[in-house]
Amino acid sequence: MVDRPVPYSSATNSHPQEITQRIREIPSMAIAFLSGLLMALTLAPAGFWVLGWVALAPLWALLRRTPRRIWAVIPLCAAWGVGYNGLAISWIVDLHPLTWMGLTNSVSLGVTAFAWTAIVFWGVVRVTCWGLLVALLWGWHATGTESLGCILNRWLGAIALWCALEVLWSYTPLDWTTLAITQSPHDLWILHLGQLSGPTAVSACLVAINGLVAEAWLHPQAGVRKPLVNLGLGILLVSHLVGLALFLQPVPQAPESELKIGIIQGNIPTRVKLFEDGVQRSFDAYIDGYEALVDQGADAVLTPEGSFPWAWVDTPKRQQNAFYQTIVSRGIPAWVGSFGLEDGHYRQTLFTISGDGEVYSRYNKVKLVPLGEYIPFESLLGEVIQRLSTLADSMRPGSLHQVVDSPVGRAIAAICYDSAFPQIFRNQAATGGEFILTASNNDPYGSAMMNQHHAQDVMRAIETSRYTLRATNTGFSGVVTPHGRTLWKSGFRTYEAHLATIYKQQTRTLYVQWGNWLTPFLLGVALIGWLRVKR
Structure with a gap:
C-alpha cells in the first residue's frame, strides 16, 4: 500500500501559529x-x-x-x-x-x-x-x-x-x-x-x-x-x-463663621481596644484629650471612627460611660465614633453629642468595608464567605442622604472608606453642610494607606470648597483648607490632641450645584x- 501524503489543513498548523502569537x-x-x-x-x-x-x-x-x-x-x-x-x-x-x-x-x-x-x-x-x-x-x-x-x-x-x-x-x-x-x-x-x-x-x-x-x-x-x-x-x-x-479665589473668613475644633488621635490599635486593658486606655486617651482641648477653647471635639467600639449610646448604659459623663460635665459638644444600634442591627456611627448630653444627630457610615463590616451576598454566600471573614454579623449601611446638624453648625460627615466616594460629600454640601468631618480608624494599615486616605479627603475638600477636619485612630489626622492645602498633619501612630481654627463655608461650587x-x-x-x- 502506498502511503498518501496528509492533505494540508489549517487546523494542523494552527497550534504553532497560536503559540507564535502568544509569544508575541x-x-x-x-x-x-x-x-x-x-x-x-x-x-x-x-x-x-x-x-x-x-x-x-x-x-x-x-x-x-x-x-x-x-x-x-x-x-x-x-x-x-x-x-x-x-x-x-x-x-x-x-x-x-x-x-x-x-x-x-x-x-x-x-x-x-x-x-x-x-x-x-x-x-x-x-x-x-x-x-x-x-x-x-x-x-x-x-x-x-x-x-x-x-x-x-x-x-x-x-x-x-x-x-x-x-x-x-x-x-x-x-x-x-x-x-x-x-x-x-x-x-x-x-x-x-x-x-x-x-x-x-x-x-x-x-x-x-x-x-x-x-x-x-x-x-x-x-x-x-x-x-x-x-x-x-x-x-x-x-x-x-x-x-x-x-x-x-479667596476663601471667606468672616469672624462670625470661625470655629475652634479639637481633634483627638487616640493611637490605640484595634487589637488592643477590644479588650479590657484597651477599653480603659480608650477612656483615658479621649477624656484627657477632650479636657485639654476644652481648656484651650475648643467649640467642639472630634474623635475617630470606633473610638469606643461597642454599642452604648443607644442603650441605657450611656449614662455610665465615662467619656459621656465628661461631655456633660464640661458642656462642650463632641462628635464621637462608636457603634450605633438601630432596629436590632449594628451601624458604624459618628454621634453628635451636645454639651447637655443630648444625641443631637448621627451619621451612619454609607460605604461599609466588605468582609470587614459586612458579608457580601449574605443570603447566598454567607456561610462560605464567613469562613474567610472575621464577622459574626453584618453591619447595616447608612443612607446616601443624611443631614448632620450640630450645636456649632451643619457638618458634612464621612467615616473612613466613605472618603473615596465623592457623591456622599456632594449630597451633604448641597443640603447646607458648612465644613467636613471625617472619622477613620486606619489601623492596622501603614503610612502608604494613610497618605492615600489623606489624598482622598484633599479632593473632597476642594470639590465642595469646605474646610476638612480628619480624626483618625493611628494616623494621619489632619486639617485641610477648601483649596486643598494641608494646615496640619499628625504623626504616624502617635497620640495627638490638636486644636484647629476653621471657617464655616456656604458657597456652592458648580459640582455641588450640578453634580x-x-x-x-x-x-x-x-x-x-x-x-x-x-x-
Missing part, C-alpha cells in the same frame, strides 16, 4: 503591566504624580496595535489593571496577621489574599470594560489611512467611556483607584477642576493627555502629529490655568461623533 503577546503584556505599575507610582508612598500624565499612554498605544479581534484587548487591559491596582492597594497586606482575632495564621493569610485579589480584580474589570467598549464602538485597530477626524473621534469616545465607568464604579462597593487620585495632594491646580464636575473632570484631562501622547507617537507624519501635540499642550495649559484661577454634568456631556458629544461615522 508576552512583551506587549509586560509593557502594559509595567505601564500600570508606573501609574501606581503616582500614589503614596512614591508620589511621582507627574507619571499620571503619561503612564496610560503605553496601554493606549498597545491597544491601537492589536488585531481587529475585539477580545485581543482583554489581556493588555488586564495586565495594566493588575499592575496599577495591585501595587496601588498593596497596603492591604497590612491586614495580616489577624491572629489576635482568634484566626490561625493560614486563615489570616487567606483573608488578606482574598481581599487583595477581590479589589484588584474589580479594578481590572473596569479598565477591561473600557478597552472592550472602545473596541466595540470605535475599534482600536490602527490603519495607515486614518484621518485626523477619525483619530479624534475615537479619542473623545475613549475619554467619555473612561469617565462613565469611573462614575458607575463609584456606586459599587469597591472603589479607590480613580485616575484623579494620582494627582492628589500634589497638583492642586488640576485638582480644582473637581469644583466644576467632580473628580471625573480631573480623570478626563489625564485620559485626554495620555491618549494624545499615544496617538502622536503612533502617527509620525507631520500633518497628524503636529495637531495632536498642539491639542495636548493646549489642554494641559488651559486646564491648569482654569485650575489656577479657581485656586486663587457630575461633564460625563453625560462627553458621552453626548461622543455619541454624535459615533453616529456621524456610522452613516
Whole structure:
C-alpha cells in the first residue's frame, strides 16, 4: 500500500501559529503591566504624580496595535489593571496577621489574599470594560489611512467611556483607584477642576493627555502629529490655568463663621481596644484629650471612627460611660465614633453629642468595608464567605442622604472608606453642610494607606470648597483648607490632641450645584461623533 501524503489543513498548523502569537503577546503584556505599575507610582508612598500624565499612554498605544479581534484587548487591559491596582492597594497586606482575632495564621493569610485579589480584580474589570467598549464602538485597530477626524473621534469616545465607568464604579462597593487620585495632594491646580464636575473632570484631562501622547507617537507624519501635540499642550495649559484661577479665589473668613475644633488621635490599635486593658486606655486617651482641648477653647471635639467600639449610646448604659459623663460635665459638644444600634442591627456611627448630653444627630457610615463590616451576598454566600471573614454579623449601611446638624453648625460627615466616594460629600454640601468631618480608624494599615486616605479627603475638600477636619485612630489626622492645602498633619501612630481654627463655608461650587454634568456631556458629544461615522 502506498502511503498518501496528509492533505494540508489549517487546523494542523494552527497550534504553532497560536503559540507564535502568544509569544508575541508576552512583551506587549509586560509593557502594559509595567505601564500600570508606573501609574501606581503616582500614589503614596512614591508620589511621582507627574507619571499620571503619561503612564496610560503605553496601554493606549498597545491597544491601537492589536488585531481587529475585539477580545485581543482583554489581556493588555488586564495586565495594566493588575499592575496599577495591585501595587496601588498593596497596603492591604497590612491586614495580616489577624491572629489576635482568634484566626490561625493560614486563615489570616487567606483573608488578606482574598481581599487583595477581590479589589484588584474589580479594578481590572473596569479598565477591561473600557478597552472592550472602545473596541466595540470605535475599534482600536490602527490603519495607515486614518484621518485626523477619525483619530479624534475615537479619542473623545475613549475619554467619555473612561469617565462613565469611573462614575458607575463609584456606586459599587469597591472603589479607590480613580485616575484623579494620582494627582492628589500634589497638583492642586488640576485638582480644582473637581469644583466644576467632580473628580471625573480631573480623570478626563489625564485620559485626554495620555491618549494624545499615544496617538502622536503612533502617527509620525507631520500633518497628524503636529495637531495632536498642539491639542495636548493646549489642554494641559488651559486646564491648569482654569485650575489656577479657581485656586486663587479667596476663601471667606468672616469672624462670625470661625470655629475652634479639637481633634483627638487616640493611637490605640484595634487589637488592643477590644479588650479590657484597651477599653480603659480608650477612656483615658479621649477624656484627657477632650479636657485639654476644652481648656484651650475648643467649640467642639472630634474623635475617630470606633473610638469606643461597642454599642452604648443607644442603650441605657450611656449614662455610665465615662467619656459621656465628661461631655456633660464640661458642656462642650463632641462628635464621637462608636457603634450605633438601630432596629436590632449594628451601624458604624459618628454621634453628635451636645454639651447637655443630648444625641443631637448621627451619621451612619454609607460605604461599609466588605468582609470587614459586612458579608457580601449574605443570603447566598454567607456561610462560605464567613469562613474567610472575621464577622459574626453584618453591619447595616447608612443612607446616601443624611443631614448632620450640630450645636456649632451643619457638618458634612464621612467615616473612613466613605472618603473615596465623592457623591456622599456632594449630597451633604448641597443640603447646607458648612465644613467636613471625617472619622477613620486606619489601623492596622501603614503610612502608604494613610497618605492615600489623606489624598482622598484633599479632593473632597476642594470639590465642595469646605474646610476638612480628619480624626483618625493611628494616623494621619489632619486639617485641610477648601483649596486643598494641608494646615496640619499628625504623626504616624502617635497620640495627638490638636486644636484647629476653621471657617464655616456656604458657597456652592458648580459640582455641588450640578453634580457630575461633564460625563453625560462627553458621552453626548461622543455619541454624535459615533453616529456621524456610522452613516
